[in-house]
Amino acid sequence: MPAQSLRDLWDPSPPPPEDWELEEEAIRREWEYDRIVNEEIDVYGLKWYEVKWRDWHRNDATRTNTTWQRTLNDGNDGRAQKEWDRKRANDRAKKAKESPDVKVGIEAGQPWHEDATVEMQDAYEEKLAERRRRGPRDYANWDAIQHITQTVRDSSSDEGDRSRSIESTTLSHGRTSQRRLLRPGSQHHDPPPQSHPQKKRNPYKEIEARWLQATKRAHAAPVYIVPESSAQDVPPGLEDLEYCEQHYVRTEGVSPPLPDLLVGCDCQTGCKSAKRCDCQHESAVINEASERRFAYNKEGIFKFILPAGGVVIECNSVCTCPTTCQNRIAQQPRDVPMEVFYAGDHGWGVCTRVDLSVGKVLGVYTGKLIHRQDAEDLSDEHRSYIFDLDVQEMDHEDDSVQHYSVDSLHHGNWSRFINHSCDPNTKVYPVVWDTVIEQNQPYLAFVVTKNITAGMELTIDYNPREAIMQQMGKSKGKTRVPEGAKPCMCGTEKCRGWVMV
Structure with missing residues (x-):
């Protein structure tokens, strides 16, 4: 894949296992931490914490007792990590108040891939926000200047000594600029302006910068x-795409979330049993004994026990459980770095920059939420960016029931680039946390169905019902191509030869 070579230089190698990961007794032991001592941002934009441990050190010459962790499970709802983040945020805000000036360029001896960490430590974002807040007031006294006139000789003149003045402008901030003023009769001419080649615009860098923000x-x-190159044509809708990481943009007439209809649980330290959670009463996730179960295990891995037509119900804003609850997974900020790349004959595709295991939840499909009848009136090209929220729809339903689709042509995120495969490595499942099931506005979450290596293209089956029919021996197969199929x-061994887009 063309994108793969761009990642090789700074792709981090896995760290060697620590002592507690090698010895069986150490694995079972609960290690007590002392405090967080440092933080950094890695090449993927993810924050890591350097944690100092009590009663543990490395059995080598360094005898160091710190490790780098993505999260700190302190048994106290992550309060130590939150307190560290709060103090660092206050420190950066104070630094921005003292001076909004930012450093330009890489520090001496600083590897370029540590740029994000240096910017965070120097309160780069906070200083930019402070500069915007202050507005143009730094230049309010621009016209309150002192004029110093100095006479100099112009030796190039053939009419004797002609003089010109240089007006020195002292600004309120102590900076000095110089402007040439010609006296009457002077024959001085400014040199013609030099032409500089205009830097060619790279729309992809501009789009990427907006997405990263x-x-x-x-x-x-x-x-x-x-x-493939900066001169490549920008695909439809991409240049003016409103990036929506984890929310819908609702068109006029689409009902918003109704928090008053949400039912919450009263778990205080995290949900332990779906049977005891009030928010799970309507859950379709059950075991063989018809007992309610969570859709995820304690590590946040999807368990693939959701029946066809079912919807995962995650804990919501009314629930009292913490954000670290095992039933709050799809709603969490995406922690997998993505890469949208040009995939040749397949158009544009998306891959990850890290290895992924089965059951890993990647994120949700977003865009503009529209009524189904409006989606059906769109052009065929526009329809290729439509995802129908039809998981619970039945053939004979009351006309009063509202049905919706997600339009990702001008609103959406990385997921709009996932291509079709008859043998995919991801699938989608419906999940709600800010609406009730009856509103028919679930999110569609992507979950890994096969182990994926970094750089491998992510794919889904655009016609999952056909795949189920194929397994049951009722598929149309390659001989009976549906009307409107492409x-x-x-190119997989399971390719049906057609796809409905």
């Missing part, structure tokens, strides 16, 4: 764009 605001991992180019 949007993902940063959503506390999500970054999304990069890797075209030739499939996935």
Whole structure:
């Protein structure tokens, strides 16, 4: 894949196992931490914490007792980590108040891939915000200047000594500029302006910069764009795309979330049993004994026990459980860095920059939420960016029931680039947390169905019902192509030869 070579230079190697990961007794032991001592941002934009441990050190010459952790499970709802983040945020805000000036360029001896960490430590974002807040007031006294006139000789004149003045302008901030003023009769001419080649615009860098800002605001991992070349045509809707990491943009007439209808649980330290959670009363996730179960295990891995037509119900804003609850997974900020790349004959595709295991939840499909009848009136090209929220729809339903679709042509995120495959490595499942099931506005979450290596293209089956029919021996197969279908180019052994887009 063309994108792969761009990642090789700074792709981090896995760290060697620590002592507690090698010895069985150490694995079972609960290690007590002392405090967080440092933080950094890695090449994927993810924050890591350096944690100092009590009663443990490395059995080598260094005898160091710190490790780098993504999260700190302190048994106290992550309060130590939150307190560290709060203090660092206050320190950066104070630094920005003292001076909004930012450093330009890489520090001496600083590896370029540590740029994000240096910017964070120097309160780069906070200083930019402070500069915007102050507005143009730094230049309010621009016209309150002192004029110093100095006479100099112009030796190039053939009419004797002609003089000109240099007016020195002292600004309120102590900076000095110089402007040439010609006296009457002077023959001095300014040299013609030099022409400089105009830097060619790279629309992909501009789009990527906007996306990185949007993902940063959503506390999500970054999304990069890797075209075949900067001169490549920008695909439809991409240049003016409103990036929505984890929310819908509702068109006029689409009902918003109704928090008054939400039912919450009263778990205080995290949900332990779906049977005891009030928010799970309507859950379709059950075991063989018809007992309610969570859709995820304690590590946040999807368990693939959701029946066809079912919807995962995650804990919501009314629930009292913490954000670290095992039933709050799809709603969490995406922690997998994505890369949108040009995939040749397949158009544009998306891959990850890290290895992924089965059951890993990647994020949700977003865009503009529209009524189904409006989606059906769109052009065929526009329809290729439509995802129908039809998981619970039945053939004979009351006309009063509202049905919706997600339009990702001008609103959406990385997921709009996932291509079709008849043998995919991801699938989608419906999940709600800010609406009730009856509103028919679930999110569609992507989950890994096969182990994926970094750089491998992510795919889904655009016609999952056909895949189920194929398993049951009732598929149309390659001989009976449905009306309106297009030739499939996935190239897998299970290719049906057609795809409905």
